[in-house]
């Protein structure tokens with residue numbers, strides 16, 4: 708989305724379900740910490756970040772417009788690439804966070820970048836830290852009836868394919884618009900394999916509800932020391 712021309716907010720039934728589920732999971736853990744600290748990676752419009760106290764929450768996004776917009780709202784945000792963050796950022800926030808959340812961010816990365824992103828999340832988390840992230844469900848990629856979205860694959864779709872790129876078109880009220888979103892399909896097992904190099908997968912939640920099939924996955928993973 709770095710090159711997205713526009714950021715269209717669609718009718719967000721399914722996305723709210725994911726945000727709500729993730730928030731419930733974090734809330735249940737939040738109280739266990741004396742001074743909890745949360746980082747949202749790829750915060751986008753900042754809806755999720757707004758759920759947490761400003762003094763306890765940080766955000767990074769590599770998109771200039773997202774960061775400027777969030778800075779105007781006086782959030783604690785930085786323009787950083789989670790795959791290649793600056794040395795200064797990593798030094799300052801190494802082992803700093805109890806929670807990292809990333810909603811629909813890792814689907815913008817190929818496996819090579821996923822490896823880097825998870826490694827950096829591992830460094831940013833405290834030893835007892837947890838990472839929560841969501842993806843549109845790769846097992847449901849053949850279902851193209853998610854309201855407001857249309858998928859165009861770069862090659863023939865097969866579930867087992869890795870790093871299969873596809874465009875996501877968004878319904879703007881009149882037509883499906885190409886706003887520059889390029890995502891990558893990987894099988895769920897690929898994400899799990901990469902995660903398990905540095906983390907333990909505690910839970911994998913399937914989110915369904917409003918659309919009648921499991922449209923998204925929420926991963927809850929704990930840092931391995």
Ligand SMILES: C[S@@+](CC[C@H](N)C(=O)[O-])C[C@H]1O[C@@H](n2cnc3c(N)ncnc32)[C@H](O)[C@@H]1O
Pocket residue numbers: 708709748749750751752753767768769770773787788789790809810811812815
């Ligand atoms: C699909 S949007 C999701 C935004 C928000 N999390 C939400 O759920 O509404 C993905 C976001 O991740 C950011 N992003 C993608 N790759 C990134 C990277 N390597 N480092 C930091 N941010 C990244 C994009 O700029 C974009 O804001």
